Amino acid sequence: MSEHSIDPVIEENDDDNSVHHHVARLSISVADEESNNERQKFLLTLRNQQNSSSNETLEGGGDGGADNDSDTSKELSKKEKSKKKNEMRRLKKRLKKQEILLNKVADLESAIAETDDSITTVPTKNSRGSKRRRSSVAQNVIVRKKKFLEAQPKFTVLGDLMKKATISSIRDLMLYSLTDMELKPRWCKLDNRRSVDKCVVVFLRGLTNKEFGMPPLKYTVDPLLISKYELNPYLNSFGDIFKEVIPMTSPGSNKCIYSTYSSLVSYTLSKKQKSSIQKENENRKIVLPDLYLKLDDLLFNNYPIHKDVEGATQEMINRTSDYKSTTDFNHEGSKTFALDCEMCRSEHDRVLARVSLTDFENNVIIDELIIPSAPIIDYLTQWSGITEEKIAQATTTVEEIQEKILSIVSSNDTLIGHSLESDLNILKLKHPKIVDTSICFDHPRGPPSKASLKMLMSSHLDTSIQMNFTGHDSVEDCISCMELVKLKIAKGYLFGKSYTMESIFKRISQNYKLIKKADGEKIPKSSVVIGYSAVKNFGHHEEQIQCQSDDEVIDKFIETQEKNDLIILKLRELEWFKGYSPNNLVESMELPADKNTMYEKVNERLMRIYENLAPNSILVVCSENGDTTEMLRLQELSKTFKYKVEKGENNIDIHVKDVSWTEETSEKLTQAIDVARDTLFLCALKPSRASSVTPEPSNSDES
DSSP: OOOOOTOBBOOOOSSSSHHHHHHHHHHHTTHHHHHHHHHHHHHHHHHHHHHHHHHHHHHHHHHHHHHHSSSSSSOOOOHHHHHHHHHHHHHHHHHHHHHHHHHHHHHHHHHHHHOOOSSOOOOOOOTTTBBOOOOOOSSSSSESSSSSSOOOOOEESSSSSSSEEEEHHHHHHHHHHHOOOOOOOOOOOEEEEEOOOOOEEEEEETTTTTGGGGOOOHHHHHHHHGGGOOOOOGHHHHEEEEEEEEEEEEEEESSOOOOOHHHHTTOOOOOOHHHHHHHHHHHOOOGGGSSOOOHHHHHHTTTOOOOTSHHHHHHHHTTTTEEEEEEOOOOOOSSSEEEEEEEEEEESSEEEEEEEETTTTEEEEEEEBBBBBBOOEEHHHHOOOHHHHHHHOOBBBBHHHHHHHHHHHHSSSSEEHHHHHHHHHHHTTOSSSSHHHHHSOOOOTTTTTOHHHHHHHHHSOOOOSSOOTTTTOOOHHHHHHHHHHHHHHHHHHHTOOOOSEEHHHHHHHHEEEEEEEETOOOOEEOOEESSSSSSOOOSSSSSEEOOSSSSHHHHHHHHHHHGGEEEEEEOHHHHHHHSSSSSSSOOTTTOOSSSSHHHHHHHHHHHHHHHHHOTTEEEEEOSSOOOOOOHHHHHHHHHHHHHHHEGGGGGGGEEEEOOOOHHHHHHHHHHHHHHHHEEEEEEEOOTTOOOOOOOOOOOOOOO
């Protein structure tokens, strides 16, 4: 078989078997020189046959008319008329099938004409001016979809904006370019959006107006042209790739800033979508096993996998081979327990300090302080409630508390908690039947945000917990989790569910790529998030990858780009270099000694991203927050003020007011938060087959 041979065509049923056999032969040896003449001969015969059939049809119709007009002809019987009509239908059907065959052969010729490119097929039109149908050639490759490939996407940033951009501006562009949602961004224009290949969002904290030689952006609404200002020479790639800086306000309030990432990856459902979800589930009842986390939930939330979890593989179980597992045994009393732990911080990790276990009736089964397994450097008293005096009274080791829990809780019992994976991992225990209140109750903003236990108790049980300035109470937390689960079962599936927001990862996965498999199967779009955080997905619709440096983040981007449509990258080194947040994630990281070297690295990494970016892809760089240095300093001072504790009568801890915190200091914190929320982003479309950086012209304001 020749180099350009193609597998046999899978044909539709037809009475003319010889014609289809001929097409199959052509599909096998279409590149052979001898077959070329045969193919041309066959096409001529097929077209003549088509013309002959057309004439035959017209003549048949003419004769019928002559017979009707003739005074000497007899009236046709109903049977003869029916026979004529059936004959006409057969002829028309045959013409249609012959046209289809011609189109299929033309498809084969087009495929051979492609220069060793069996993946992409550019749509063309046949000689009759109608769109050709795709050949059903059985190939073991991915075939390009015809639609939307001829026209290229065009992206333009608009000027004279009505209001300042927010994180929803970027989210609207992502959804508009990657889904079928008619959610047109107001700050830009995107033509032929279906031709956009990918959308890549880079979070680059530490990038501010100063790097672009621009004044503060607090009162600026319209995009600013980079060419009009003095860009830092060590960041020249920003001027090559992007044309303008777009001022933005990051999410938050006058008291704090919110997670920009969390705000980006969820969107508000329409009234129709909300109504549909509510109608579908309004009468849905649940029982306790309905709340058990499935294998996917356990994996996505970093739970250790017990051997009794349905679908668990040996590899999953072996990842925590040093953990102990609950076993199946009979026992009297409660079969449902709530577990909560309190922890302190050592030099390198967290340290278990207190363990509480309650039963279904909220009786306390275990409540013990634990001897620290490593020296404690921070008791985290304002959250853990643990002090140096308290931990000095501990008499139980980690190993002893493990055995105690294993002797009480069977593998067939239910274990309830809030973000219970943290407790099980610090205890190094595995259990198969888990109910997690942070998962079965939604945050009002939807995923990936998770509601705190305090918020859930206040919202659903009108109860205030964790109000003590000396920290949390693990027994109180156990009882809260148990009561929430009881209420959930009583109220039904929809109780505690937020159907006002949805993950953009889920929405994107409901759309399909512009490529499909050879058998016609559609391929859903996919997303990946690459950063430093522990892999902790908030759904089943995106992959997450943990890295140890910015360079590794970009390496993973290059590695995973081909199969993903939305890619979110989190670069942190510039942020840590500037001190916008402490580096608590990678202790061994060595940052550059001076600012210019840091900028050179940022510049080089951006060019690596752009050079490896697929053509027709959108690139967004978002600084996420402004300068957070002063905000972090004042927030730390605020914590000291809120949680300052001294010994009162009978050696009881009491909260005392710190006079160093004044109204003036509070006002400074508000101003610092305002500065931290003053941020920016940049956006560009990489053109098709671009050999150099050639941004699209902009309509943004020249001033």
